[in-house]
Amino acid sequence: MRSVDEHLTEILGGVAALPPLDLALLEAHGTVLAEPVTAPVPLPPFDNSAMDGYAVVAADIAAATEADPVVLPVVGDIVAGDSGVSAIRPGLTARIMTGAPVPAGADAVIPVEWTDGGNANVRVSRAAPAGNYIRRAGEDVVAGQVVVDAGTRLGAPQIGMIAAVGRSRVTVRPKPRVVVVATGDELREPGSPLGHGQIWESNAYMLTAAVAEAGGTGFRQATVEDEPGKVLEMFEDQLVRADAIVTTGGVSMGTKDVVKEVLAGTGTVGFHKVRMRPGKPQGFGLLEGTPVFTLPGNPVSAYVSFQVFVRPALRAMQGLDSDPLPTVSAVLANDVKSPAGLRHFMRGKLSFDRGAYTVTAAEVQGSHQLGSLASANALIELPEDVEFLPAGSHVDVMRLPS
Known part of the structure; x- marks a missing residue:
């Protein structure tokens, strides 16, 4: 057997x-930026008003109070998008809208709430310092500044930032297109009736969703029966559209493990036993240059294998560090046992209270028991040399995607 790290x-x-x-x-949403994006101009590009109100000379209203307001003539309106050059001189004011350019000569903005809202003349009842409610040019971003670094996954804020500096297109690492397929004669589509010995297919649904959580685009392929010709045909068909293929089932030691039968000796695909639980039978290699991951058929084994092996690979394909799931140190809430010589990934519930993490291992840990996985939010990682840990021990815990 090989170790988890070797595989x-x-x-x-x-x-x-x-x-x-x-x-x-918009097409780039969720992809990883392959170039730094810089601002060609400062943001904001000009001094502008942060409020609806009046542009004034601060010295003109220095003595304004509720009891003794200052009255100023209103010489015009300035709205957002106003491209005309405007200015005021001392003793005058102009109505101004949020986002509108501050006129030359003005050094403060008074919100409407500090006035009587007059049109021809306005009564100002509060003083304000120079710079009041003015957004200065470049206070958000200066010209030439990198606003989004290469290697950043583009979410809504980053898309907004790139648009704000005038870019309509970007160079990105695309989302990997990952075909997911489950094999097995016993599998039936959810929603269809079950015969004796049959189960509803769930692994490919789960793994296709996991691909999306890892930043890829998943395509669930219809279930393939345990017949070598059909499995081979599936691979040939999917290679034309896939950046990677993930299979689940058919890789152990059974007489109907057709994925292993079809792929053994094909391309660089090899099959190994890995010193881990769950997920001992694993396969990986390149088929016509396309990465192929063959995962076990038990649902928890398939999911854990995806998080440990496939997720880091998908991150590398997006130009990101091949980091594992976010890991924290936590205190065990209950005793746990682990088989000697295997790295054990146990389902658990992670909680945070008073500055510390605590994790409770699930009572059932069978590789077929999807219920305990569905209610877990973490994987407790126990090293190969650990056979027992009492409650109160510190362990590494991988946080599952929410």
Whole structure:
């Protein structure tokens, strides 16, 4: 058997970052930026008003009070998007809208609430310092500043920032297109009736969702029966559209483990036993240059294998660090046992209270028991040399995607 680290090292050595693409801004949502984006101009590009109100010379209203307001003539209106050059001189004011350019000569903005809202003349009842409610040019971003770094996954704020500096397209690492397929004669589609010995297919649904959580685009392929010709045909069909293929089932030691039968000796795909629980039978390699991950058929084994091996690979394909799931140190709330010589990934409930994490291992840990996985939010990682840990011990805990 090989170790978890040895198997992951082989996988990461076999995948490469996808070539960058030039995409329209909204199409780039969720992808990873392949270039730094800089601001060609300062933001905001001009001094502008932070409020609806009146542009004034601060010295003109220095003595204004509720009891003794200052009255100023209103010489015009300035609205957002106003491209005309405007100015005021001392003793005058102009109505101004939020986002409108501050006129030359004015050094403060008085909100409407501090006035009587007059049109021809306005009564100002409060003084204000110079700079009051003025957004200065460049106070958000200066010209030439990098506003989004290469290697950033583009969420809504980053898309907004890139648009704000005038870019309509960006160069990104695309989302990996990952085909997910489950094999097995016993599998039936959810919603269909079950015969004796049959179960509803769940692994491919789960793993396709996990692909999306890892930043990829998942395509669930219809279940394939345990017939070598059909499995081979599936691979040939999917290679034309896939950046990676993930299978679940058919990789152990059974007489109908057809994925292993079809792929053994094909391309660089190899099959191994990995010193881990759950998820001992694993396969990986390149088929016509496309990474193929063959995961076990038990649902918890498939999911844990995805998080430990496939997720880091998908991150590497997006040009990101091949980091594991976010890991924290937590205190065990109950005793746990682990098989000697295997790295054990146990389902658990992680909580945070008074500055510390606590984790409770699930009572059932069978690789077929999806219920305890669905209610878990973490995987407790126990090293190979650990056979027992009492409550109160500190353990590393991988936080599952919410």
